Each structure stands twice: as structure tokens, then as C-alpha cells.
Amino acid sequence: MSYIADRKGLIMLTAFDKALLNLLQAKLPICHHPFAELAAQLGSDENTVLHRLQELKNAGYLRRVGPFFDSNKLGYQGTLVALRVQPSNISFVASAINRYPGATHNYEREGRYNLWFTLLTPDRQLCEKILAEIRSLPGVEDMMSLVSRKKYKINVQFNLK
Amino acid sequence: MDALDKQVIRVMQDEFPLVHEPYKALAQKINISEEELLRRLQELKAKGKIRKMGAVLQHREVGYAANALCAWKVPIDSMDLIAANMSSNAAVSHCYDRDVHPGWPYNLYTMIHGHSRKECEQIADTLGSQNGISSRVMLFSVKEWKKTSMRYFCEDENANIF
Known part of the structure; x- marks a missing residue:
């Protein structure tokens, strides 16, 4: 089902919305009038596209519009960090991790390692410093830093039908 | 990559305006021409530093719970x-x-x-x-504690030139 409830009520995705969102997920043109170009591909016009996108944005459908960068090519390095944290300390530890700008995703998960976060840093020294700080937080019993060797796919794209 | 590229990357991490000429509006924020911004973005894309120009949806909202x-x-x-x-x-x-x-x-x-x-x-x-x-x-996942987009080249928000 493709709908959400917002303050104003329920917004159903129309066939036009789905086509628009599928196009926009794939490619936003880099040109003077990008939305006119998208509109042309949909057989619509620029004002209609802009108006509807604003509504979809207000309703919470769009997480982010713009460029998505290759962190390695910008000189950053990334790692996925798994922690085993005593349950009574997990809220404190999660909040401490959240304060690092390079910690972009932080999830409590089922299993032996119960807190998982991604960390992006401009250099290795900063990464190691942050990891040492987190390792020494109260209740942190174990930590693994799972550095990526190769990225095969990074593509959060949903084909709306 | 020079200082201006980093400025371009910083401004492109701000909210993308849903207006007729969004790149023009973004270029004005860093006092460059729209043509310069478009040229820099095309180059970042060609070099793979931008891996995708487009939108990411809120997946819970589109039904992937x-x-x-x-x-x-x-x-x-x-x-x-x-x-x-x-x-x-x-x-x-x-x-x-x-x-x-x-x-x-x-x-x-x-x-x-x-x-x-x-x-x-x-x-x-x-x-x-x-x-x-x-x-x-x-x-x-049991609980989402944080989910954000990385803001590159913003380690020191006070520094304008890298």
C-alpha cells in the first residue's frame, strides 16, 4: 500500500505521483530547469510537478533531494561498528554515539551485538579516537569495527507500482 | 578538488529548493554563477564523486516497513x-x-x-x-536511534576555507 497519514489526513499516491517519484529517484537533471525536464518526460508541465512535489514533501515522502556522494571518493572512510552493550546502559551509549556528526545511522538490533552504527570520518586517526572513546563508555562490553573492503551496491531506490 | 568544490558540496547538502531554478538559488548562496555551479556538479558527477543526483524516499512511507x-x-x-x-x-x-x-x-x-x-x-x-x-x-532492528545524511566538509562549521 502506498499512502501515509499526515496532519491533513491521508494522501494516496496517484499513478502520476508514482511515475514522478520513480523518475526523481533515478535522476534529477543538472540543468537550468530540472523540473521542467522531468515534467516533459511525464507529459506534464513544470508548475504541476513543483506543486505536487511540495505536497509530497510536506506529507513526508521525500527523505532527501540532491546529490548523494561517494564517501571514499571525497576522501572519507567508513566503517560499520557493532557493540555489545549492557541493556541498562544502551540508551546512554546510543545517545553518546549520536552526538558524533560522522555517526549517521545508529540502530539497536537483535542478537549478540545489540547496537550497530555507521561512522564516516575524514581520516583514520579521528576514526580510531572516536572508537576508543565509545569503547570506554560505561556498559560497552565488546566492539567490532567492520571496515568495508568493497561496496557492491548502494542504491536506496524503490520501484513504486 | 579545490576550495570551491568543497563549498559547492557544502551548499548542495542544504535543502534542495523546489522552485523553477533551484541551482540558481543555490549558486546565489555561495556567490557563484549558476553556470559555474552546473559545471562543477557535472564534473563531480563525471568523476563519480556524486554517485547519484536525485531523491531518496522515506521507505516506511512508501510501504516498506x-x-x-x-x-x-x-x-x-x-x-x-x-x-x-x-x-x-x-x-x-x-x-x-x-x-x-x-x-x-x-x-x-x-x-x-x-x-x-x-x-x-x-x-x-x-x-x-x-x-x-x-x-x-x-x-x-529493534529501535532506530539515529538516521541522518552525512554532511561532508562540515567538520568545522566555522571554517569557510579548507
């Missing part, structure tokens, strides 16, 4: 083949080869999206049987 990080133990020799196979499944959004640790032999990570937990498990079963991999661990 469940996600699982699934870690697999894959023989090194078939890593490329299996990773490519798993990546070709539309339900897999991320697929990374990662370091192993003592007592943690899993070396391939897939983020699986589904409408329910059960569907995520079925997708993982399919991925496993298609690739002959039975050793895996499903890491279902």
Missing part, C-alpha cells in the same frame, strides 16, 4: 559472483564486503527491505538458496 541487515559467510573465492547476484535483487539496497573478526565469520552484508519481517526472512532464504550460502545471521 521492515528492514534487516543480513550478514553472510561467503567463500572468498566466490565473493564477487555472490555479491553481484545478491545485489541484483531489488529488495537489497546495500551490499558490502566487510572485515571479519574473531568469532564473527560473516564477510558479506546485505540490507534487505520488505513489507514485513516475514517477507525479509523469505527474501533472505531465496538469496541464500540461490547462492548456496546457509551460514547467515539476520539482524533485525
